[in-house]
Amino acid sequence: MKLTRRTILAAACSAAVLAQPMAAAAQDLPRNVRLVIGSNSTGGDTYQAAAIVAEALSERLGVNIKVDAVGPSEAFKAVGRDKRGTTIMLHHDQSYLANLYGVPGNPDPFEGYVVGPSLTINPGNAYLVPKNSPYQTMDDVLNAAAEGTRVRVAIQPGGVSEIGYTALRNAARMNAAGSEENIVPVNTGSQSDKNQAMFDGLADIINGSIQANEQFAQLPDDDQKAMRFLWITATPEVLQQGPEAGVGNLTRADMLQYAAPQTSVKLTETEDFTFDKRFFLIYNKDMDPAQMQTVDDALAAIYQKGDIQKRMLEAFFIPAYLPMTESAELLKGKRDAYGAIIEALKAPQ
Amino acid sequence: MDFLQFLTPMYLFLIFSGTLVGIIFGAIPGMTATMAVAVCLPLTYSLGLDNGLALLLGLYVGGISGGLVPAILLGIPGTPSSITTCFDGYPMAQRGEGEKALRIGIISSLVGGLISLAALFLFAPALAEFAIKFSYVEKFLIILFALTVMAALSDNMLLGIFSGFLGIFVSLIGVYDVTEGGNGQYRLIPPGTEYWLEGGFSLLPVLIGLFGLATILEGAEAGMPKGQSLKDIKVGEHSRFRWSVFKGQVVNLVRSSSIGTFVGILPGVGGSAASILSYTAAKTASKDPDSFGKGNPAGIIASESGNNGLTGGALVPLLSLGIPGDSTTALLIGAFTLQGIQVGPLFIGNNPGTWDSMIVAMLLANLVMFGLMYFAIRWLAMVVAVPKHILFPVILMMCVIGAYTINYGIMFDVWTLLIFGIVGWLAPKLKLEIAPFIIGFILGPAAEIYFVKSLESFGTLSIFFTKSWIALLLWALIIGSVVGSAMLARRKAQGQGAAA
Numbered sequence: 001m002k003l004t005r006r007t008i009l010a011a012a013c014s015a016a017v018l019a020q021p022m023a024a025a026a027q028d029l030p031r032n033v034r035l036v037i038g039s040n041s042t043g044g045d046t047y048q049a050a051a052i053v054a055e056a057l058s059e060r061l062g063v064n065i066k067v068d069a070v071g072p073s074e075a076f077k078a079v080g081r082d083k084r085g086t087t088i089m090l091h092h093d094q095s096y097l098a099n100l101y102g103v104p105g106n107p108d109p110f111e112g113y114v115v116g117p118s119l120t121i122n123p124g125n126a127y128l129v130p131k132n133s134p135y136q137t138m139d140d141v142l143n144a145a146a147e148g149t150r151v152r153v154a155i156q157p158g159g160v161s162e163i164g165y166t167a168l169r170n171a172a173r174m175n176a177a178g179s180e181e182n183i184v185p186v187n188t189g190s191q192s193d194k195n196q197a198m199f200d201g202l203a204d205i206i207n208g209s210i211q212a213n214e215q216f217a218q219l220p221d222d223d224q225k226a227m228r229f230l231w232i233t234a235t236p237e238v239l240q241q242g243p244e245a246g247v248g249n250l251t252r253a254d255m256l257q258y259a260a261p262q263t264s265v266k267l268t269e270t271e272d273f274t275f276d277k278r279f280f281l282i283y284n285k286d287m288d289p290a291q292m293q294t295v296d297d298a299l300a301a302i303y304q305k306g307d308i309q310k311r312m313l314e315a316f317f318i319p320a321y322l323p324m325t326e327s328a329e330l331l332k333g334k335r336d337a338y339g340a341i342i343e344a345l346k347a348p349q
Numbered sequence: 350m351d352f353l354q355f356l357t358p359m360y361l362f363l364i365f366s367g368t369l370v371g372i373i374f375g376a377i378p379g380m381t382a383t384m385a386v387a388v389c390l391p392l393t394y395s396l397g398l399d400n401g402l403a404l405l406l407g408l409y410v411g412g413i414s415g416g417l418v419p420a421i422l423l424g425i426p427g428t429p430s431s432i433t434t435c436f437d438g439y440p441m442a443q444r445g446e447g448e449k450a451l452r453i454g455i456i457s458s459l460v461g462g463l464i465s466l467a468a469l470f471l472f473a474p475a476l477a478e479f480a481i482k483f484s485y486v487e488k489f490l491i492i493l494f495a496l497t498v499m500a501a502l503s504d505n506m507l508l509g510i511f512s513g514f515l516g517i518f519v520s521l522i523g524v525y526d527v528t529e530g531g532n533g534q535y536r537l538i539p540p541g542t543e544y545w546l547e548g549g550f551s552l553l554p555v556l557i558g559l560f561g562l563a564t565i566l567e568g569a570e571a572g573m574p575k576g577q578s579l580k581d582i583k584v585g586e587h588s589r590f591r592w593s594v595f596k597g598q599v600v601n602l603v604r605s606s607s608i609g610t611f612v613g614i615l616p617g618v619g620g621s622a623a624s625i626l627s628y629t630a631a632k633t634a635s636k637d638p639d640s641f642g643k644g645n646p647a648g649i650i651a652s653e654s655g656n657n658g659l660t661g662g663a664l665v666p667l668l669s670l671g672i673p674g675d676s677t678t679a680l681l682i683g684a685f686t687l688q689g690i691q692v693g694p695l696f697i698g699n700n701p702g703t704w705d706s707m708i709v710a711m712l713l714a715n716l717v718m719f720g721l722m723y724f725a726i727r728w729l730a731m732v733v734a735v736p737k738h739i740l741f742p743v744i745l746m747m748c749v750i751g752a753y754t755i756n757y758g759i760m761f762d763v764w765t766l767l768i769f770g771i772v773g774w775l776a777p778k779l780k781l782e783i784a785p786f787i788i789g790f791i792l793g794p795a796a797e798i799y800f801v802k803s804l805e806s807f808g809t810l811s812i813f814f815t816k817s818w819i820a821l822l823l824w825a826l827i828i829g830s831v832v833g834s835a836m837l838a839r840r841k842a843q844g845q846g847a848a849a
Contacts, residue, residue, distance in 0.1 A: 036757075040528065042390055043673070043682025051391065051687055067391065068757040071528075073547055103533040105524060105547050158527050187805070189530035189798075192616050192672035200484045202806045212671065215693030225481065225670070225694060248691070315689045 029291055030086045033065045036079065038072035038091030041190075045122045045211070048315055049279045050090045053119050053299075056308045060298045072098060073105035076282075079113065083286035088295075090119070092279045094159035096335045100342055103158035109282050115331055116281030116292060117299055118322035120312050123234035123242060124210035125160060125277050126258070127153070127168075128217070130198055131226035138231050138263055141168070141205065145183050146176035154186040154194040154203035160277055161207040163338055164233050167273035170341050171265045180345070199224055210255065211316055214248040231265065232258040233275040241318045267341070278320060278334075280327055296323050355399060355706045363396070363404040364710055368717040371411020375418075378425045378557045378744065379751015379766075382412020386680045393684045399706040401684050406707065409677050410462060410660055410714040414722065417454040417653055422447055422732045423744065425561040429552055429621040429791060430656035433628040435560065436502070436784065437641065437648030444644060448730040452590040453646050454653045455722045457602065461654035462715040464606035465613065465661025469668075470708050473697065476662075477669030480614045485806060486816040488615060489799035490823035492792050495622045497827055498629040499785035500834035502642060512782040516789025521797055523549025529798050545761045554752040554765035555790060559783055561748045562766060563773025565741045570774070594646050601631050605651040606658040613662020613674045621791045623662075627655025633833045639840070642784070661711065668696055668704065 035054050039046035047069055054065040070078065072091065079089040091109075098106035109115055135141050135151075145151050153168065155161040162185075169180040186203045188194045191212050197203040210232065219226035232239070232255055239255050246252045256262060260272035267273040283292055299321055302308050309319040322330060367389070374385035385408040393401025416431030421438030434454060441450040468476065483491075496513070503509020522538060524547050525531030538546045595602070605627035612623040631651035632641045641648050663674025664681075671693035673679035685692050690700070697704045722729075732740070752766040753759070776783050803812060813820060 041682075042387060042680045043686055045686075047683055048686045051394065055394075069387075070757050073524075074756070074759065077544075098533075103527060104535055104543075105533075156527055156530070158533050187527075187530050187532065188802075189526075189528050192666075192670070193530055195670070195672070196481065196484070196616075197806075199481045200806070202484075211691055212693070215671070215691065215695040219694055248695075315686070 029061055029063050029294060030084060031063050032086065033063050034078070034087045035065050035067045036070050036075040036087060036089050037067060038075050038089065038095055040069055040071040042069050045124070045209075045277075045317075046090065046092060046279070049120050049122070049312075049317060052308065052311050052315065052317070053090065053279075056302045056311075057295070057298055060302055061294070076105075076107055076109075076113070079282060079284050080107075081284075083284045083288075085284075085287050085291040087284070088116075088287075089113075089282040090279060091282060092122075092160065092277050093163075093275075093331075093334065095282065096331070097160060097163055097338065098158045100335070100339050101158040101162060106158075110328070110332055110335065112285060114283040114285050114287065114292065115324075115328040116283050117296055117324045118278055118280040118320055118327040118330070119299070120279050121234070121238055121318040121320045122209075122277045122279070122316070123232070123238045123255075123318055124212075124247075124316065125164065125233045125275060126208050126210055126213065126229055127164060127205050127231040127233075128198075128208050128213055128227045129205050129230050131217075131219070131221050131223075131228050133204065133228065135204070135230065138168075138171075138265055141183075141230070142172050142175045142179070145172045145179040148179075148182060150182050150184055152184055152186045152202065152204045154188045154197040154206040156189060156194075156207070157185065157187050160275075163275055164207060164231070164273075166338075166342055166345060167233075167265055167267065167275070169345055170267065171273065173345070174266050174269070195225075198227065205230065210247050210250060214250050218249050229254075229258045231263050233273070234259055235274040235276055236260060238276050238318050238320075242316065243313055247316055273341075276320075278331065280331065292324060299323075355403075355709050360400055360403050360706075360710075361713070363400055364407045364713045365717050367404040367407020368411035368714050369407075369721060371408040371413075372415035372418075372718065372721060373411075374408070375412040375415020375427045375431075377747050377751060378419050378423075378427055378561050379553050379748055379755060381416075381428045381553065381677075381755075382409050383677045383680060384755065385409075385412045386677055390680060390683050390687075394687045398684065398688045398690065398703060401688070402681070402703070402707055403710040405681055405684055406710040407714045407717065409681070410657075410711065410718050411721075412677070413656055413660055414455070414458045414462075414653075414718045416656075417458065417649075418451065418722075418729055418732075421450045421454060421649070422730065423561070424564055425744070425748075426556055428656075429556055430624050430659065431652065432556065432621060432787060432791070433624045433652035433655075434649055436628070436652075437643070437645050438652075440642075440644035441646070441649075446644070448726055449590040449594070450646070450649055451726045451730060452723065453594060453649045455719060455726070456595070457605075457650045457653035458657040458722075459715055459719040460602050461606040461609055461657030462660055462711075462718070464603065464654075465610040465658040466708070466711050466715065467661075468607075468610045469661035469664050469711070473665050473669050476614050476665045477694075480616070480666055481670070482817070482819065483615050484816065485799045485802040486812055487819050487823065489796065489803055490813065490820055490827065491612075491615070491626070492622065492796045492799060494823055494827045494830065495625045495629060496788065496792055496796065497830040497834065498625055498632070499788050500831065501629060501632050501638070501837065502784040502788065503782055503838075505780070505782070506834070506838045508780055509782045509785040512776075513785035513789035515781070516786035516791075517793035517796065518789075519550065519555075520790040520793030521549075522546055529794075530802055531798070545764075548756075550765050550769070550790075551752075551756055551759075551762050552791065553755045554762045555769045556787065557748045557751060558766040558769030559773035559776075559787055561744060562770025563776075563783075565745055566770060566774040568737060568741060595650070598647060598650050601634075601647055601650050602654050604630060604634075605654040609655040609658020610662035610665075612655075613659040614665040616666050616672045616674055622795070623659040624652045624656040625788060625792070627651040627658075629830060633830050638833070638837050657715075664707070664711075667692060668707070670694055671696065 173180040416427030420434040424439035499513035
């Protein structure tokens with residue numbers, strides 16, 4: 001085909017007309033948005049939370065939002081590259097915990113990025129023992145460590161899984177200085193690896209979740225796979241907001257028995273350690289603040305309407321919307337508090 | 350007749366369309382069953398659980414099966430699990446037996462799929478109980494057994510083993526991933542390349558680079574050959590498919606399907622290991638092992654029944670323990686969680702309707718896969734008749750798109766494709782062997798994780814010999830495979846000496 005000036009001009013005009021919706025008012029999000037998540041799994045809670053939020057935001061803003069499970073490192077890179085608002089990230093407390101624990105590839109989200117609104121809490125983070133374990137309570141675990149027994153805890157290092165382990169070591173140190181050395185990590189990967197470590201007798205305690213492990217707690221005592229909840233890290237206030245029926249055979253009342261204050265893992269002499277796994281958005285630091293405000297406003301309207309809360313509660317998420325400023329402040333406070341525990345444990349007693 | 354309640358037009362349509370789309374994904378180099386399931390996962394929320402699973406299971410079966418088409422016709426494995434299909438399928442296609450090879454592969458896929466489905470339906474809870482007896486130690490030994498195929502696939506054993514170890518070395522570049530139980534630290538990354546090499550080289554771009562791009566570069570070097578004409582596709586009597594090709598292969602079919610199912614029930618061992626192990630076992634047991642890799646139908650039977658045997662097997666731990674057996678079934682968990690259903694040890698008992706629906710969907714997906722592929726063979730086989738100056742650019746474009754999309758749009762994966770395309774082109778000139786290299790690359794990360802975890806857990810090397818009777822059995826298989834390969838190499842050397 002011969003390219004004349006007229007043809008080129010016509011093509012340029014057509015392109016400009018087609019591109020118009022993409023470059024609408026500055027505060028509008030692009031028509032196609034990629035929501036990258038800090039997990040490679042589409043079967044986990046991060047994907048589930050992202051799917052719920054993406055659907056609601058998509059409907060509200062009239063844009064297409066695609067959830068991509070790329071994992072934390074690639075998600076940070078993708079958001080870091082894109083200041084147009086085409087790529088935003090959804091992750092949870094692991095985003096700053098991995099940085100605190102010094103896992104490479106995990107930047108500080110409060111430094112190079114903008115921490116956005118909070119969306120929801122998964123209250124399921126839990127620690128379990130085999131059904132025939134001698135440990136009936138967390139006090140048993142701490143006392144065993146104080147008496148010199150090695151307690152092996154299966155975790156995935158560098159994140160949500162490890163923060164409870166860190167808290168356990170902190171409590172052991174408070175209970176009997178030096179006994180924290182008897183709380184040892186068994187580094188595993190996925191939840192199935194942690195379960196397998198328990199089946200093989202390689203771990204005395206495993207990190208898990210109410211959702212993933214509850215059915216194992218229903219198995220008969222003589223089953224090699226049978227487990228028992230020992231500790232749920234969520235705050236009682238958050239658990240109270242969950243459905244009364246709970247998950248499977250574990251009712252809300254049961255859950256509260258395994259959480260503070262009934263099950264106490266001391267943070268200080270007067271305070272229990274608790275951990276709510278909070279999901280929130282992360283933006284490129286140069287993204288147009290008006291676009292961030294658009295998302296905030298849309299989320300406020302979505303939560304005001306109330307449908308998303310029902311959907312979240314059905315999936316055992318606790319709705320927990322906080323606008324961007326409040327969210328960043330709260331999360332920064334959490335980061336500083338957990339950072340202090342991690343640093344304190346590094347220092348010799 | 351409860352299962353009839355599932356057979357709604359929508360359910361049947363979703364299985365059909367899922368299988369068809371899965372076959373297309375599997376047949377495009379660089380696109381996989383996992384990718385097909387990932388793309389369609391969000392749709393399942395609106396479809397409901399049973400219909401959503403029908404779609405995803407169709408995609409799963411279709412995606413695993415579709416990989417045999419480019420493996421046989423182009424020598425490019427459409428999916429990692431069809432790597433061993435290339436070894437015998439492509440030589441058959443090159444000598445004008447592409448259609449025959451395709452029919453063998455499709456029938457083997459169906460048999461593998463049905464045997465594994467029967468195992469899933471009849472023995473799921475019992476198999477899951479057995480699976481948890483496999484700790485890091487036994488899993489490492491399984492991977493070690495699969496690695497012994499490196500020796501069997503080598504033209505020159507020393508160079509082959511060196512190439513295999515080079516593949517393992519390259520596979521370990523990158524972060525020791527915490528999600529795999531590692532410590533999150535970088536290793537083997539040249540300074541200054543951390544940004545790109547943090548995640549290491551992705552498998553799919555490496556695979557299609559070595560097998561796809563390298564073939565194109567070799568073609569470019571040799572000058573564009575003329576494409577085969579349609580006359581060449583209408584093969585002679587001697588190369589026409591006959592059912593008699595399966596005579597004497599029943600044991601191979603059942604053994605390979607069982608190996609595939611078995612590998613599927615072991616979480617983390619990986620789908621590619623299923624076909625590699627089946628191929629290794631078939632070659633070791635063969636009276637004519639030397640013919641493997643040169644167009645022996647038994648190699649295709651082993652590979653395809655093995656990788657389709659995985660489909661039912663991988664659902665065993667998923668539905669009995671809530672643990673996915675491979676990367677694709679890991680995505681299936683998403684369909685359950687999006688519907689607010691937890692899979693775990695009580696899932697089958699608590700959800701008999703969903704369980705039945707899944708079994709019916711798997712059965713129908715296998716039959717639809719067979720119908721679609723078997724009767725489309727004549728058209729599929731014509732791919733080789735497309736002139737190379739048209740075919741190669743299309744393959745190149747598909748390879749680039751596949752590499753770019755495999756990790757949701759990472760440009761470094763395209764560079765990986767190009768780098769390993771050049772490596773694949775240079776390898777024969779440097780006497781490196783590609784087949785052992787890729788086997789090492791595929792199995793290296795799992796071997797490392799299980800080896801390190803075994804030592805971390807038990808603290809002594811002797812555990813590999815003393816852990817269990819399963820470990821001893823695996824050692825016997827490893828030794829048998831190594832001795833068999835050594836004897837084969839010796840016979841080959843003696844034969845070459847006599848010929849000289």
